[in-house]
Amino acid sequence: MPQTLYPRGTVKKIVKAHANRPLSKNVDILVFLKYALFMQEVMKEAGIASKQAGERGVSARSVRKVREGCLRKFKG
Amino acid sequence: MSESARKKQRLSPRISGDRSAMENASTLYDDLHRLANIAPKPVTPFRRAASAGITPRSAPIRTPGTGRTPRGGPATRPLPARRVAPTTPHAIRALRERANAARTPGHVRRRSGRVQRETPRDALRALSRALAPVSRPAQPTPRAPSRLSRQSALDLSDIDDDDPPAPRLSMPLDDMYDDDSFDEEPPRQSIIAPLPDYDYDNGTAHSIEFGRRARSEDPRLDRMFSKRISEQFGELNDLTINGEEYELDGNFINRRGTLHPEDLLEQVAEEDLDNTTTEIRALTGRRDGRASDVDLGVFGEVEDEEDDPTFRFTIPPRMQAPAMEGDDDDDEVEAEEETQRRVDGSLVQEADDDDDDNDVQAGADMGNDEDTAVLAADDDDETGAFEIAGWESEPNVEDDEDLQAYRGEVSAIDRSLQTPAPETPTKKRASRQRKALHISRFGHEYPSFPAATVKTLANGFVKSQGSKAKISKDTLAALVQTSDFFFEQVGEDLAAYAQHAGRRQIEESDVIALLKRYVHFAVLLLYLYTNTRYMAMY
Numbered sequence: 361m362p363q364t365l366y367p368r369g370t371v372k373k374i375v376k377a378h379a380n381r382p383l384s385k386n387v388d389i390l391v392f393l394k395y396a397l398f399m400q401e402v403m404k405e406a407g408i409a410s411k412q413a414g415e416r417g418v419s420a421r422s423v424r425k426v427r428e429g430c431l432r433k434f435k436g
Numbered sequence: 437m438s439e440s441a442r443k444k445q446r447l448s449p450r451i452s453g454d455r456s457a458m459e460n461a462s463t464l465y466d467d468l469h470r471l472a473n474i475a476p477k478p479v480t481p482f483r484r485a486a487s488a489g490i491t492p493r494s495a496p497i498r499t500p501g502t503g504r505t506p507r508g509g510p511a512t513r514p515l516p517a518r519r520v521a522p523t524t525p526h527a528i529r530a531l532r533e534r535a536n537a538a539r540t541p542g543h544v545r546r547r548s549g550r551v552q553r554e555t556p557r558d559a560l561r562a563l564s565r566a567l568a569p570v571s572r573p574a575q576p577t578p579r580a581p582s583r584l585s586r587q588s589a590l591d592l593s594d595i596d597d598d599d600p601p602a603p604r605l606s607m608p609l610d611d612m613y614d615d616d617s618f619d620e621e622p623p624r625q626s627i628i629a630p631l632p633d634y635d636y637d638n639g640t641a642h643s644i645e646f647g648r649r650a651r652s653e654d655p656r657l658d659r660m661f662s663k664r665i666s667e668q669f670g671e672l673n674d675l676t677i678n679g680e681e682y683e684l685d686g687n688f689i690n691r692r693g694t695l696h697p698e699d700l701l702e703q704v705a706e707e708d709l710d711n712t713t714t715e716i717r718a719l720t721g722r723r724d725g726r727a728s729d730v731d732l733g734v735f736g737e738v739e740d741e742e743d744d745p746t747f748r749f750t751i752p753p754r755m756q757a758p759a760m761e762g763d764d765d766d767d768e769v770e771a772e773e774e775t776q777r778r779v780d781g782s783l784v785q786e787a788d789d790d791d792d793d794n795d796v797q798a799g800a801d802m803g804n805d806e807d808t809a810v811l812a813a814d815d816d817d818e819t820g821a822f823e824i825a826g827w828e829s830e831p832n833v834e835d836d837e838d839l840q841a842y843r844g845e846v847s848a849i850d851r852s853l854q855t856p857a858p859e860t861p862t863k864k865r866a867s868r869q870r871k872a873l874h875i876s877r878f879g880h881e882y883p884s885f886p887a888a889t890v891k892t893l894a895n896g897f898v899k900s901q902g903s904k905a906k907i908s909k910d911t912l913a914a915l916v917q918t919s920d921f922f923f924e925q926v927g928e929d930l931a932a933y934a935q936h937a938g939r940r941q942i943e944e945s946d947v948i949a950l951l952k953r954y955v956h957f958a959v960l961l962l963y964l965y966t967n968t969r970y971m972a973m974y
Contacts, residue, residue: 433954
């Protein structure tokens with residue numbers, strides 16, 4: 361059995377806990393799609409920020425610097 | 437008909453009389469009426485004078501002016517009206533009483549009087565009248581003080597006040613002055629007393645507040661730990677790939693400390709044990725040293741402020757053993773930790789052997805050994821630590837049974853000396869169950885997004901960008917936290933969309949609406965601009 365891309369149950373649990381509402385079928389897949397887009401954005405921005413700061417690789421500081429803007433970008 | 441007419445005339449004499457008077461002008465009624473008018477009206481002067489008093493006819497006769505004038509005095513006395521209107525008060529009163537008696541029925545009055553006398557109220561009134569003179573003087577004297585005591589809340593003070601006067605009265609005045617002179621002495625004693633108290637206060641203050649720092653500055657401890665706790669954190673940073681990015685945020689420190697086992701477990705799951713064992717050992721050793729420090733000092737609370745009460749009390753001997761076991765178990769399957777200690781005795785012993793050998797041989801890495809750290813913390817004695825290390829290293833050389841017995845002894849010692857010892861397995865479990873410890877604002881527990889998924893995703897994106905560098909641990913931690921924030925935001929947004937659609941359930945359309953929404957870059961710029969402007973203003 362191939363390794364799953366992500367734990368569906370965990371995503372469902374997390375979203376359900378935050379939304380306090382039941383989820384219909386396959387909602388978690390779309391949510392994970394959104395999450396993957398979000399992570400792509402975060403990593404892109406963090407890479408840019410870390411290059412600007414002259415760091416090697418992506419550092420936690422650049423991630424923290426970038427994540428608020430990305431979250432705001434992805435706000436519904 | 438004629439008879440009825442006669443009867444009507446009899447029954448209604450006036451109407452018939454008027455008609456008859458008009459018609460016949462002579463009827464029996466008219467005759468009688470005339471007779472009444474002609475005849476003098478009957479008068480009862482004596483009765484009316486006694487009861488009703490003055491009548492207009494008799495008034496001129498009885499007027500005081502006429503009757504009392506000295507001229508008419510002798511002439512008016514023989515008149516009978518004199519007897520009718522008595523002038524003396526006694527006579528007037530007697531006549532009024534007689535008139536009142538005549539007006540009110542006597543038998544009724546007497547009967548009501550009898551009834552009233554027979555009522556219990558009258559009996560009680562009679563009794564009270566009989567007892568009043570006797571009881572009244574007796575009641576006030578005892579009740580007056582008792583009432584005061586009941587009403588006031590100062591009963592004791594009253595009693596105390598009552599009690600002291602008697603001895604005071606009995607005491608002579610000379611003794612009173614002597615007491616005053618004696619009363620002046622206690623303040624002198626209180627003034628003298630604080631001098632030793634200050635010394636004691638200084639001692640306690642040093643021992644309580646500055647003992648921690650004094651411990652860290654103690655040269656003996658410097659040999660053992662070689663640095664302070666904050667410097668140990670620096671070493672932790674150095675161990676990690678990006679040590680420079682260490683933040684002094686308390687949560688972050690704590691999170692990192694707690695994230696280590698998870699990261700280690702994940703790494704163990706992905707990678708080989710050999711690559712991580714050294715790092716694990718170093719981390720656990722550092723962390724154990726810190727935990728042992730935390731046990732004693734106030735710094736532990738400042739550093740480990742959050743949600744990890746067990747971490748503060750963790751005792752090295754147990755802690756390292758489960759950590760090592762956990763690594764081994766993750767390779768196998770995660771077995772229960774209680775049984776591990778005895779079932780996996782060989783693995784534990786190997787780990788202990790490594791550590792103990794390092795301790796005995798090197799001797800400088802005393803901080804890595806938890807037992808020595810704890811015992812040194814307890815004893816403040818370096819020699820004792822060495823002795824214990826030697827004593828500890830001895831059973832390790834011996835057989836497994838001895839080692840198991842030694843394990844049991846250590847656990848017993850921990851339980852006796854330090855209560856948190858049994859909490860170490862719970863702490864380990866807490867670190868494993870930490871994923872489920874988050875609580876949303878609706879009160880639901882939810883697990884943190886798995887770091888492995890975040891890592892794979894992030895690594896994929898980093899590779900897509902062209903850089904070969906892998907994601908460091910703290911970057912991964914930041915990404916996990918970011919993803920938690922993201923899911924929180926997504927959940928709230930989806931709930932808002934579903935509520936706007938009038939649905940209780942979140943459907944795909946809501947997520948698609950969320951996916952379609954994308955903040956324009958200009959809006960983000962505007963937000964950033966306003967934010968920075970406000971930042972500049974402040």
